[in-house]
Amino acid sequence: MQSxxxxxxxxxxxxxxxxxxxxxxxxxxxxxxxFCACPVVDPQEAAPNTAVCPVCAGMPxxxxxxxxxxxxYGVRVALALxxxxxxxxxxxxxxxFYPDLPKGYQxxxxxxxxxxxxxxxxxxxxxxxxxxxxxxxxEEDTGKLTHLGPDRSLVDLNRAGxxxxxxxxxxxxxxAEEVRLYAQALRAILRYLGVNxxxxxxxxxxxxxxxxxxxxxxxTFGTKVEIKNxxxxxxxxxxxxxxxxxxxxxxEAGEAVQQVTMGWDEDRQVTVLQRVKEGEDDYRYFPxxxxxxxxxxxxxxxxxxxxxxxxxxxxARRFVEQYGLTAYTAGVLxxxxxxxxxxxxxxxxxxxxxxxxxxxxxISVDLFGLMNQAGVSAEQIPVPAAELAxxxxxxxxxxxNPGSGREVLAEMFRNGRGAAEIVRQRGLEQVSxxxxxxxxxxxxLAEHPAEAASFRxxxxxxxxxxxxxVMRKSQxxxxxxxxxxxxxxxLGNQ
Amino acid sequence: xxxxxxxxxxxxxxxxxxxxxxxEATRACLExxxxxxxxxxxxxxxxxxxxxxxxxxxxxxxxxxxxxxxxLPPLLGVPMAVKDVLVVEGMPCTAGSxxxxxxxxPFTATAVRRLQEAGAIVIGKxxxxxxxxxxxxxxxAYGPTRxxxxxxxxxxxxxxxxxxxxxxxxxxxxxxxxxxxxxRQPAAFCGxxxxxPTYGRVSRYGLIAYGSSLDCVGPLARTAEDxxxxxxxxxxxxxxxxxxADLPLTLPDLEAASTSRPLRGLRIGVPDEYFVAGIQxxxxxxxxxxxxxxxxxxxxxxxxxxxxxxxxxxxxxxxxPAEASANLARYDGIRYGPRLAGASPQEVxxxxxxxxxxxxxxxxxxxxxxxxxxxxYEAYYAQAQKVRxxxxxxxxxxxxxxxxxxxPVAPTTAFPLGAHRDDPLSMYLEDIYTLPANLAGVPGxxxxxxxxxxxLPLSMQLMAAPFREDLLLLAAHAYQQVADWHRRAPRLxxxxxxx
Ligand SMILES: [Zn+2]
Numbered sequence: 001m002q003s004x005x006x007x008x009x010x011x012x013x014x015x016x017x018x019x020x021x022x023x024x025x026x027x028x029x030x031x032x033x034x035f036c037a038c039p040v041v042d043p044q045e046a047a048p049n050t051a052v053c054p055v056c057a058g059m060p061x062x063x064x065x066x067x068x069x070x071x072x073y074g075v076r077v078a079l080a081l082x083x084x085x086x087x088x089x090x091x092x093x094x095x096x097f098y099p100d101l102p103k104g105y106q107x108x109x110x111x112x113x114x115x116x117x118x119x120x121x122x123x124x125x126x127x128x129x130x131x132x133x134x135x136x137x138x139e140e141d142t143g144k145l146t147h148l149g150p151d152r153s154l155v156d157l158n159r160a161g162x163x164x165x166x167x168x169x170x171x172x173x174x175x176a177e178e179v180r181l182y183a184q185a186l187r188a189i190l191r192y193l194g195v196n197x198x199x200x201x202x203x204x205x206x207x208x209x210x211x212x213x214x215x216x217x218x219x220t221f222g223t224k225v226e227i228k229n230x231x232x233x234x235x236x237x238x239x240x241x242x243x244x245x246x247x248x249x250x251x252e253a254g255e256a257v258q259q260v261t262m263g264w265d266e267d268r269q270v271t272v273l274q275r276v277k278e279g280e281d282d283y284r285y286f287p288x289x290x291x292x293x294x295x296x297x298x299x300x301x302x303x304x305x306x307x308x309x310x311x312x313x314x315x316a317r318r319f320v321e322q323y324g325l326t327a328y329t330a331g332v333l334x335x336x337x338x339x340x341x342x343x344x345x346x347x348x349x350x351x352x353x354x355x356x357x358x359x360x361x362x363i364s365v366d367l368f369g370l371m372n373q374a375g376v377s378a379e380q381i382p383v384p385a386a387e388l389a390x391x392x393x394x395x396x397x398x399x400x401n402p403g404s405g406r407e408v409l410a411e412m413f414r415n416g417r418g419a420a421e422i423v424r425q426r427g428l429e430q431v432s433x434x435x436x437x438x439x440x441x442x443x444x445l446a447e448h449p450a451e452a453a454s455f456r457x458x459x460x461x462x463x464x465x466x467x468x469x470v471m472r473k474s475q476x477x478x479x480x481x482x483x484x485x486x487x488x489x490x491l492g493n494q
Numbered sequence: 495x496x497x498x499x500x501x502x503x504x505x506x507x508x509x510x511x512x513x514x515x516x517x518e519a520t521r522a523c524l525e526x527x528x529x530x531x532x533x534x535x536x537x538x539x540x541x542x543x544x545x546x547x548x549x550x551x552x553x554x555x556x557x558x559x560x561x562x563x564x565x566l567p568p569l570l571g572v573p574m575a576v577k578d579v580l581v582v583e584g585m586p587c588t589a590g591s592x593x594x595x596x597x598x599x600p601f602t603a604t605a606v607r608r609l610q611e612a613g614a615i616v617i618g619k620x621x622x623x624x625x626x627x628x629x630x631x632x633x634x635a636y637g638p639t640r641x642x643x644x645x646x647x648x649x650x651x652x653x654x655x656x657x658x659x660x661x662x663x664x665x666x667x668x669x670x671x672x673x674x675x676x677x678r679q680p681a682a683f684c685g686x687x688x689x690x691p692t693y694g695r696v697s698r699y700g701l702i703a704y705g706s707s708l709d710c711v712g713p714l715a716r717t718a719e720d721x722x723x724x725x726x727x728x729x730x731x732x733x734x735x736x737x738x739a740d741l742p743l744t745l746p747d748l749e750a751a752s753t754s755r756p757l758r759g760l761r762i763g764v765p766d767e768y769f770v771a772g773i774q775x776x777x778x779x780x781x782x783x784x785x786x787x788x789x790x791x792x793x794x795x796x797x798x799x800x801x802x803x804x805x806x807x808x809x810x811x812x813x814x815p816a817e818a819s820a821n822l823a824r825y826d827g828i829r830y831g832p833r834l835a836g837a838s839p840q841e842v843x844x845x846x847x848x849x850x851x852x853x854x855x856x857x858x859x860x861x862x863x864x865x866x867x868x869x870x871y872e873a874y875y876a877q878a879q880k881v882r883x884x885x886x887x888x889x890x891x892x893x894x895x896x897x898x899x900x901x902p903v904a905p906t907t908a909f910p911l912g913a914h915r916d917d918p919l920s921m922y923l924e925d926i927y928t929l930p931a932n933l934a935g936v937p938g939x940x941x942x943x944x945x946x947x948x949x950l951p952l953s954m955q956l957m958a959a960p961f962r963e964d965l966l967l968l969a970a971h972a973y974q975q976v977a978d979w980h981r982r983a984p985r986l987x988x989x990x991x992x993x
Pocket of ligand 1: 037458
């Protein structure tokens with residue numbers, strides 16, 4: 001679920017500070033495209049150029065018509081990010097030539113974007129940090145090129161005109177981890193709002209950091225380098241860390257950082273040069289004459305604000321208060337709406353005596369481990385929430401031990417069977433019978449006199465080994481606490 | 495009376511009465527095009543077979559419904575021509591450019607579709623300056639069109655093909671487009687009634703864009719009555735054009751024009767700024783005489799000021815090219831039109847554009863690109879927008895005092911082919927009286943008011959407040975009840991080019 005990678009960036013001994021801003025392009029999951037009636041289709045499933053009309057093909061004479069659903073989705077995101085929504089925003093033409101851009105310009109927003117001045121709080125190891133959001137604006141996606149060779153490329157316009165929401169931050173990030181945390185938090189919000197699939201692999205969510213370094217304490221900005229082509233959070237964090245290091249080394253060596261766009265090479269785990277920028281690109285923006293200003297009524301905006309669902313941040317706070325979770329665990333659980341929903345459903349089925357915190361740990365550690373291994377998404381968890389609650393209740397009540405519990409969970413995950421049924425069938429019910437355990441312990445000590453002797457001679461660590469032998473003898477069913485007590489008792493007595 | 499002599503309204507009546515069939519009307523047009531268009535070159539494409547097939551279908555309906563002809567679509571069986579910047583499904587469309595050679599549009603412009611739904615038959619596509627950029631139709635990549643009144647003269651532009659076709663009685667009416675005067679000025683040069691509606695009144699969907707904030711689709715006809723008939727069908731909100739207006743349509747009560755003093759209560763302003771040095775004396779005299787005639791019909795006349803008029807030309811030649819530079823970016827040889835080979839996509843696009851665009855189009859793309867570039871945007875594009883607002887306010891202020899503004903259409907009557915060949919600036923000056931209406935978004939109408947001593951049509955322009963096309967049409971129609979300039983036809987029979 002969560003990348004465990006922790007890259008050490010910018011140790012104090014280095015004299016540079018990384019300044020990082022983020023541009024995120026989120027495809028809006030509307031039914032039709034931004035400016036025409038064509039359906040938005042899955043890029044990997046639909047045959048090329050099957051969701052195209054004269055408008056999104058940029059045919060002469062065609063005109064754009066704004067998709068109201070895309071505007072609504074965009075405003076919902078803007079509100080969720082605490083932005084000021086502009087009551088009047090303008091579409092603009094961004095001019096450049098490329099074979100995947102049918103009109104020779106992209107309809108975007110420039111001078112008066114949909115919304116500005118938002119923020120998103122992230123939770124880093126060092127504490128809370130607020131990332132300021134500069135602007136949120138609507139635009140249309142380009143088509144896609146497939147290069148068949150040096151002199152042959154194919155254009156697929158299925159994606160051309162798909163609504164995009166561009167979310168631009170202030171350069172508030174100082175470390176790769178912050179960038180990843182922000183991107184994950186933003187993805188969570190988009191998914192809570194149901195406006196984006198959050199799929200980085202398919203490009204539904206595109207994260208483009210720009211990175212510059214400056215001497216510690218400096219207030220000016222260094223030369224920016226953009227990174228594209230990042231299709232996982234892991235790649236995002238690694239690429240940013242790599243790029244910081246690369247720029248630091250250049251600066252250390254007295255070389256200048258070039259203004260370039262880099263790509264991320266997943267195989268080699270390095271950033272590679274994609275394009276050298278000669279000066280700033282001039283896109284010759286001007287207001288789109290084919291579209292009147294986008295005027296949003298205050299009442300409509302307030303209506304959307306009132307109808308926003310509970311968002312990850314608020315839900316995490318509630319989880320801490322209502323279920324007694326740690327802030328960290330709550331944060332992990334709310335990241336995926338489906339996981340948070342799953343947790344709450346399971347919590348309903350938990351015995352009253354069991355702390356939801358235990359359930360949360362089972363989900364965030366054991367269940368996530370199984371999901372990662374099997375590549376199962378949050379929406380497809382094969383273990384019914386009520387059954388997980390049953391399992392956790394069994395463990396917490398001491399009816400089975402935690403080790404057995406993990407085995408049971410694995411089996412539940414494999415075949416979807418109920419916890420109690422598996423425990424019964426495999427005879428895993430924990431044994432706490434003192435006589436039975438005393439018998440196991442004495443048998444074990446009799447079988448391993450040398451180890452028992454070395455314990456008594458002062459080698460305390462051998463106790464764990466002996467404990468393991470007893471547990472194995474019981475096929476994992478013995479109550480570990482009683483085993484440990486009994487071992488200490490018998491070893492001390494002899 | 496010959497079929498080709500009928501106005502649109504006459505032809506419509508004749509078809510309904512059964513005096514004439516749609517097939518006969520269409521064949522008459524096709525026959526005349528075949529005989530006279532070699533002299534004029536008004537048409538870029540003639541859809542003879544398709545038109546005849548449509549006429550046959552129209553005749554079946556006309557025959558079947560003779561007794562209840564009122565329920566028939568208003569233009570059923572009427573042949574018309576369409577400027578080649580409006581796309582018609584299945585008819586090649588070039589916009590007068592080599593860069594669109596071979597382009598077959600898969601859809602029909604809303605304006606054309608509305609006429610088709612009203613029963614009109616599109617008989618062909620007419621010549622135009624490349625992408626409507628010009629005032630003489632000499633910028634067509636397919637050769638110039640000649641003025642039916644004098645074959646050595648231009649018909650005006652950019653809707654010169656449509657104007658020549660209607661003036662020569664090849665078709666009863668045609669559609670044009672007007673970005674800076676491209677309906678009104680050719681109407682003036684060819685002795686027609688041409689309407690540029692209010693910006694947003696007629697859908698631009700399917701009109702190949704030149705200057706999107708200025709482009710208007712309008713009719714070229716022989717009479718104000720015909721123009722009104724077409725305007726009523728063209729006007730209206732189109733969900734496919736977000737800039738089209740959703741306002742109720744006021745139609746002129748043309749019956750009222752036959753009363754005495756039909757323009758009573760109408761105030762007409764005459765702006766000093768439109769009668770300046772460079773205007774051909776006969777043009778000014780023609781306009782002033784026509785204003786007198788309108789006064790005779792009951793209108794009050796007073797002088798007005800439109801102080802920012804002189805800035806219209808520079809403002810237009812920043813804004814229209816700026817928009818055009820983006821609008822024409824799509825012609826890159828990738829998806830339609832011919833493609834020239836190149837080592838990279840950039841080279842393919844650069845070579846295709848470099849070789850297939852004409853000089854005037856290249857000039858305007860460069861002008862517009864420059865005006866939008868970083869470092870120049872504020873000084874040119876942004877500044878021009880501010881001045882455009884001032885020009886619009888001139889009109890707003892004027893229309894608080896008057897209902898109509900009377901002005902010339904162009905400084906001169908039709909000029910000889912090649913007259914401005916090496917001097918684009920002098921050509922731009924042809925549009926100084928028509929550009930302001932486009933910048934302000936107000937409607938304008940050109941109609942004939944006489945002839946100069948060379949026998950070339952004189953014309954007057956009326957402008958009105960936004961969405962008051964009814965006043966323009968009413969005034970012109972009233973004038974045409976007492977004048978007969980619009981009834982005169984050029985003598986083309988047996989004529990050969992005079993140069
Ligand atoms: Zn489409």
